[in-house]
Amino acid sequence: MEIHGLAACAILCKELSTRALTKVQVMGIAADIVIIVLAALAGGFLAHGLRQPLILGYILAGVLIGPFTGGVTVSGVHEIEKLAEIGVALLLFALGLEFSLKELRPVKYIALIGAPLQILLTIGFGYLIGQYLGWGDVASLWLGGLASLSSTMVILKTLMSQGMMGTLSSRIMIGILIVQDLAVVPLMILLPQISDPAAGLPVLGVALLKSAGFLVVMLVLGVRLLPWLLAHIARWNSRELFVLTITAIGLGIGYATYQLGLSFALGAFVAGMVLSESDYGHQALSDIIPLRDLFSLLFFTSVGMLLDPRFLLHNWFGVLQLVLLIALGKGLILAVSTRCFGYGNIVPLAVGLGMFQIGEFSFVLGQVGFAGGFLSGEQHSFLLSATIISMLMTPLVSGLTAPLYRLKQRYSRREPLTMVNLPERGLVDHIVIAGGGRVGQHIARLLSQLEVSFVIVEMNHNCLEECKRQGFPAIFGDASQEVVLAAANLGEAQQLLVTLPNIISAEGIVRYAHGSYPDLNIVVRAEGDEQMKALYEDGVYMVVLPELEAGLEIARQALLHLQLPVPVIQRYTDALRRDHYHPTTEISKENQELLLLKNARELLDLNWERLGPESLMAGHSLRELDIRRATGVSIVGVLRAGDFIPNPGADFIFATGDLVAILGSVDQCAGLGELA
16 A cells, blocks of 8 residues: 555656656746856855855856756756857947947057967967976967967956956956957967968958958948937837847847857947947947846856866866966966056056956867867866866956055065156145045045145046046055055145045055044045944044935925925934934034034025015115114115116115015015015
């Protein structure tokens, strides 16, 4: 009886499993995408909880749901890989929308000359690694070719998560990455023709002609046609069509370049560059970002699915050795090349630590090498594992840039800093503004108008160039570094204003400044009450909450529109400010005076009153009416028949039709309104 029951249960379980498997197979790629999104969500939560970049969680999620591990597994790995290529194209399309050719001009020499040089040097270094590992001449050259390319996807995501987009280091990396992506096509042509280079040269020549023709068409026709198309679509006021149009442009042009035998991602990037010059570039970027992030998730998860944990476990020493050799050699080549092109300070270190990994296009090259018999199955597995491990290491290694630079500054000779528009007499009794973004530039404009001496410290190269164009004195560097603050002569400064939105950077600046100059007045921008309290504990004089100020001003304007009395509005806004800004510190005498001056300005309301035919003021003088004693307002002017009479005397007689300027509170002005 029990045996029959167990058999029945086994049959039922088998039937349910079969049905579930059948349903998954019917759903096909849709089920795979659901599995990927759920796994990536769990991986993202884990990475966020550990304060690591989300891409690490995505890759680990891919390992867990890949074909080499048990449990829930994605069935259509190859189909997901194809979808992931769209993620690469969309990322480069968005990058093209965000960067224009003008912004890449300052790094054109290192991109056009330094990048090809780096590729050749890395191929040579990779060949030496292959010889050291005993791979043979052909396999060693393939190893060098794969190692010469860095990961556009991983680097851009890492820069975004670290808030480093727009810095000089990031622009150099992007310039090099563009040239590396262009080099994929020549490498795919030349590497299989190693045994007969002459046969590959005509094919390479044709590819170069196609590339040149594509760029000419895009720069000549695309610059005129694509912005016109977007303007025409925008007039229809259909956001859905607008989003569909920009997606079709990015992917469509990418697919066209693919059909020409060029890179899919390169075409998408050029399309984005062309659209960035149009009036609709910013809107196109904001609309494409959610789609880009979704397909980027598929890319990083598909990368994780390629990793075989069993192979890695059995060959961990060889894989680790290969990763370390490539990372050290390639990172050193990139750092030295950057330094040779005249870039100093933190830039060579940032480029070397950011671009040491093997790139995603190496997956494509590696598959070509394996299919053509140039790489054995074991060699291909080694390269595949090393590529994924190096990608996983990138956010962690790149995050070491600032600590290593601080260590380098401590034990090495100081390099000259980039300084612009500094006053000839030097920096004395000035204000140091840490952060030259929008907030810092607003402060700089006000200080310039008041002729107050100041200097901006900024690490974002775009912001530094903007400060330079506006004539603001500025220093390029990290404001948390002793050498940079010494260049800003912080010891002679009256005040330090920290406008950076990044609380980690702000706290680093505050701790050093307060520790070195405890009497220095420091004002900091913060996000939320917790940050504010932490900054006050670090010795900050005043913390400003931008969201609170914006909210109070919007509420004040709304209440004024509802015609609530100004004193009532002011009383409540002042109470909110006291509750938020001064829970742990007393208001200084200077701040009290500024607050009282602001309140006085708000409470004094200048109004104009027209004297009608029935006005009690018409035909009487100021002396007779005794307006000052009766209502409390002051008559500061009268507009009569096109002439303005300022500060009328006691014998001035009012007439019907006069427009009277009165100064006083809301209640006082209301009392005079009854007379008028």
